[in-house]
Amino acid sequence: MGIQQDIIIAGFGGQGILSAGRLLAYAGMLENKNVSWLPSYGPEMRGGTANCNVIISEEPVGSPILNSATTLVVMNGPSLDKFEGVVEKGGIIIIDSSLVDRKVKRSDVEACEIPATMMASDMGNLTYANIIMLGKLIAKTAIIDKSNFEKALIKVLPPKKHYMIPEEMKALELGMSY
Template sequence: MKQLDLIIAGFGGQGILSAGKLLAYAGMLEGKHVSWLPSYGPEMRGGTANCSIVISDDPIGSPIIDYPNALIAMNGPSLEKFEKRVIKGGLIITNSSLVEAKPQRTDVDFIGVPATEMASDMGNLTYANIIILGKLLGKTGIVKKESFEAALKKVLPEKKHFMIPEEMKALVAGHDL
């Protein structure tokens, strides 16, 4: 059995919830069992945002993740809040453009991805979350890139489909980093 118990966390406006939704949808397209549980503050932008995503070959007992095997922290407070919950041997990926700190733990795999910087170089800061997801897919193989592209086509409104080729370039850039 292969299962990803992932928390993606950051602040509102970083595409935290949409990243989780896209990942879960890609898993669903592959016939896997998925759950996506968003959590956010009352602010539209700048407040806290996180979501829990489970992608599994087997049925999921609960969408609530107490101890994830993976964490994506898009800002420093998110790393500080969730780092201790990641299981021993788990994976922590941070947006090193915004998170200067490294995990205090040595019993997890850590990858810092300069996602905001890479997205800026691509000309669109909103790609930072996709770049980070690319790294996650490259490290875990939990879903295929093709499934992610299909998820983009299903989840994004049709008026934003023109962005899909660039979103896929961002995914591949993170994947291959």
């Protein structure tokens, strides 16, 4: 059985939760891995809750729906409350400590706190917080290669946003090295 990461990325609508998952899945595809990306969001979108399931595997993906996750990336408190229990024993929970005001309650998972929103604010663009979080995810799991993430940005971002890619890569590296 090959390596498989079952990832849930969750937060408020408007934080780039779904696009973070799309970028991750696309980068996995560039590495010839089997991927699945399943978005989920409330009817209110921006400001409501949003999450997505991302599976990156060397084996065929059976179902895009996750009942448990190896990794959880959360960018708000309600998402930690909702998904903390679905992370597998020995899994990883990455928390935006700028926005989540509590610690992980479980002792059988690895908790990584990173003040991503504050770091993005320091960079001058709050939209980089999700990329900083993905940097931490990549550093912890090595699920994709950084160079393929850049290729995914080129493919997924509309051409008028390509000028942001150097800063997005800086944000990714900030997250990786935090």
